[in-house]
Amino acid sequence: MTFPERFSNLPEYAFPRLRRLLDDHAPGGAPLHMTIGEPQHAFPDWVTEVIATHAAEFGKYPPNEGTPELLGAISDWLARRYGVRVDPATQISTLNGTREGLFNAALALCPEQKRGQRPAILTPNPFYQVYAVAALAVGAEPVYVPATAETGFLPDYAALPGELLDRVAIAYLCSPANPQGAVADRDYWADLIRLAEKHDFRIFADECYSEIYRDSPPPGALEVAREIGADPERVLVFHSLSKRSNLPGLRSGFCAGGAESLGHVKRLRSYAGAPLPLPLQRVAERAWADEAHVAESLAQYRRKYAIADEILGTVPGYRPPQGGFFLWLPVADGEAAALKLWRGTGVRVLPGAYLSRAVNGENPGAGYVRVAMVAPEQEMRHGLMRLRDCLYG
Numbered sequence: 001m002t003f004p005e006r007f008s009n010l011p012e013y014a015f016p017r018l019r020r021l022l023d024d025h026a027p028g029g030a031p032l033h034m035t036i037g038e039p040q041h042a043f044p045d046w047v048t049e050v051i052a053t054h055a056a057e058f059g060k061y062p063p064n065e066g067t068p069e070l071l072g073a074i075s076d077w078l079a080r081r082y083g084v085r086v087d088p089a090t091q092i093s094t095l096n097g098t099r100e101g102l103f104n105a106a107l108a109l110c111p112e113q114k115r116g117q118r119p120a121i122l123t124p125n126p127f128y129q130v131y132a133v134a135a136l137a138v139g140a141e142p143v144y145v146p147a148t149a150e151t152g153f154l155p156d157y158a159a160l161p162g163e164l165l166d167r168v169a170i171a172y173l174c175s176p177a178n179p180q181g182a183v184a185d186r187d188y189w190a191d192l193i194r195l196a197e198k199h200d201f202r203i204f205a206d207e208c209y210s211e212i213y214r215d216s217p218p219p220g221a222l223e224v225a226r227e228i229g230a231d232p233e234r235v236l237v238f239h240s241l242s243k244r245s246n247l248p249g250l251r252s253g254f255c256a257g258g259a260e261s262l263g264h265v266k267r268l269r270s271y272a273g274a275p276l277p278l279p280l281q282r283v284a285e286r287a288w289a290d291e292a293h294v295a296e297s298l299a300q301y302r303r304k305y306a307i308a309d310e311i312l313g314t315v316p317g318y319r320p321p322q323g324g325f326f327l328w329l330p331v332a333d334g335e336a337a338a339l340k341l342w343r344g345t346g347v348r349v350l351p352g353a354y355l356s357r358a359v360n361g362e363n364p365g366a367g368y369v370r371v372a373m374v375a376p377e378q379e380m381r382h383g384l385m386r387l388r389d390c391l392y393g
């Protein structure tokens, strides 16, 4: 029996690795999970109602790319949120959550060669792990670019050598960033889009945390592309109801961008995509049209930011996240800190190295732990106090 080589060097996924690190040790208190970024605020009441009303549609094959009503609701949301009007029929595809979309769009759009050479795909380091797997799946070289304190926790793609940039087919960028909570401002996006124009690559903008932010709504790649008059084919944006609407189990997101690129994404999807069941598309349609539940959830996240600032504000190196729901806390050694915290207090956090790759022996996540602020406020407060006293006391 033979197996493919292309995924053979993938490290074990973060969560089984964490179980291996911690599970042979007894927790030093009531276990509290601050590892997985699974939103826990309530989703809107009407979700169940909409599913029940449309339950008969489980008896139908759903349209691959989304119902016209859902695509229309997404297009209206993009216009309200970013002031960008895209054609719902040609410039949007629904997704089963952004993870599969971030993977499949690379399959649809990464060429076999770029200027006669093996293409490269850029990913920030640390990063959401699907970016690397997508690069390996299409035979591209994944290039891990540090997104550290020195670079404002976003990757400095412009600093890469010109010959490498000429081979780049796709650059992933996550804003607000998981895990660092950094937000790309208008200038960052404009510079990146101009770099993409100069070296002829596409940007895959992972904006799934766009509705969770501290001060003002983070700018999006599509709106900046339009502001600077860039070719709309340069940018694909990826959005999700998992974080915005606290519906990670709905598996509903979308990508939007230039009509030609979206045509390729949709064509692949018509052969190999897994469409979202119709009753769930109805829920998604309602969710994109409603902002009340999003505002309520945002208010809760803002209280959580305030709690984190209050408890950790005096910790050396603490950096309040600008967006998303993770804290990226500096420690001497992330694995040792996660183990100490579990054994000392029962609080479970993720070593930063599990979200990043060592390049030339340097792992930019090694000196961090990632803490998810998803638990109810009181629980989170107690968890952070236990963490502060154990790791920084």
Ligand SMILES: Cc1ncc(COP(=O)(O)O)c(C=O)c1O
Pocket (backbone or CB within 6 Å): 037, 096, 097, 098, 099, 100, 128, 174, 178, 206, 208, 239, 240, 241, 242, 248, 252, 253
């Ligand atoms: C940065 C980032 N991108 C994408 C996803 C995928 O989310 P979903 O597939 O639920 O939309 C996640 C989920 O945690 C994430 O953190």
